[in-house]
Amino acid sequence: MNRGNGHPGVHFLLSLIDQDDAAAVRRRLGIGEPEELAVEHAVQWLDRLPRPRSVLLWMLQEDDPATNRVLFNHLGTPGTIKRDILRGVPFGGTGGRLHVLVHGQAPEIPVGPRGVVGDLREARTMKTARAAARVVGGDDWTDVAEADRTEPLPGYARWALTERIDCPATVRAQFGSHAKFTHRLRRAGIVEPAEYVEVTRPPQDMLAVLRLGEVLFPRRVREAAAVLAPLVHSELGVDPDAWAVLAQLLPRFAGTVPELVRTSGAVARV
Template identity: 70%
Template sequence: MAARSAGSAPAATAPLPVSVRCERRNCAHTEPDIPAGPHGLVGGLREARTLRSARAAVRAVSKRDWATVAEADRREPLPGFARWALAERIDCPPEVRARFGSHREFTNRFREAGIVEPREYVELGRPPADVLAVLYFGTKLFPHRAGEAAALLAPLVRAELGANLDAWAALADLVPEFAGTVPELVTTSGAVTRE
């Protein structure tokens, strides 16, 4: 694969080589094993008395631990700081996050912290370049949630872009500077080629 030099580059006329090879060890995400504190996983969450100590305790929660955390909270609700620190995690399962509160103030705090559901993120997130980058990395880091977002976009992408290469090229041209949302970007890219 080669990329042509950009406008202000000094007199480069030949294609510049761009490596697209991805080393296997750099492409796969493996979750680090972070040991729980002296009180164990749930004990550490229950001992947290500040947001800082709760965030430290939450670091030990891995993908396989969410069921244990949910069960512990069902038996006896976890302290507020621990619940907030757990809910802040991007990999917190939606059903666990929902257990921590649905009050409007709690929802507003989530939104202020940038924690939103996939639908809201896809429909309202800006700029689209950042949203698309998060979704791309999400396919490795939180595939189920990224899949939900992709499913939300799929009908619009099929309708507006489909197999139209010009529409896809328009999207590629627009995305770096586009200030709207991802749905607006997709719709605009399709409209540009229909004019």
């Protein structure tokens, strides 16, 4: 994905309008057709972009064997997630185990003598809580949630578990839901796609991530698209002047994507 002539952010936004109209806009802008990427290459480009930690979860939620294979061999994938991939744990909410096409050995993840829940209960610092939380696998979350309902886990343990990108939404809601908690989650890089497109600044890298997401996490990208599509239709539509303004502003625009789209439409109408 070449930033110079690929225009990934523009291509992503153009994917939100009729594709014949999008092709006409591309011809007027002289930017060519979007580049097609294999999963391996898309992950390589993703590694070069700033992105929230949730992006890894969005990829896992596809439960796609090709994506899981790449993530298993990726240095940045946590050991517990690699182990769950080998075990066929589904991240996308599907029932039953996944068919595993990954070859490799699960990393060693030693559990303390008190067990998964016992170590979480004994956590008295953030360091020990994170060490205990790192052991929790996909098959342990039900037991962890039940233990917390029986007797709330220590605050450090709750936050360390919440920071896990694969912490189930129901378990995370059990740990907290107030505004300060949500803000801390956002700072930790744990966001939903709609929130990602509404608050992220600047937009160039974020839109490039979503463009790669069309290959790597298309289901979650559709949530982002649902937020942006009405605005793109109303502010840009098929007006090549508005799209030209957007392409010119995008590399240096400091606001959010919605602000970029509205500004581009307003400038074109002047």
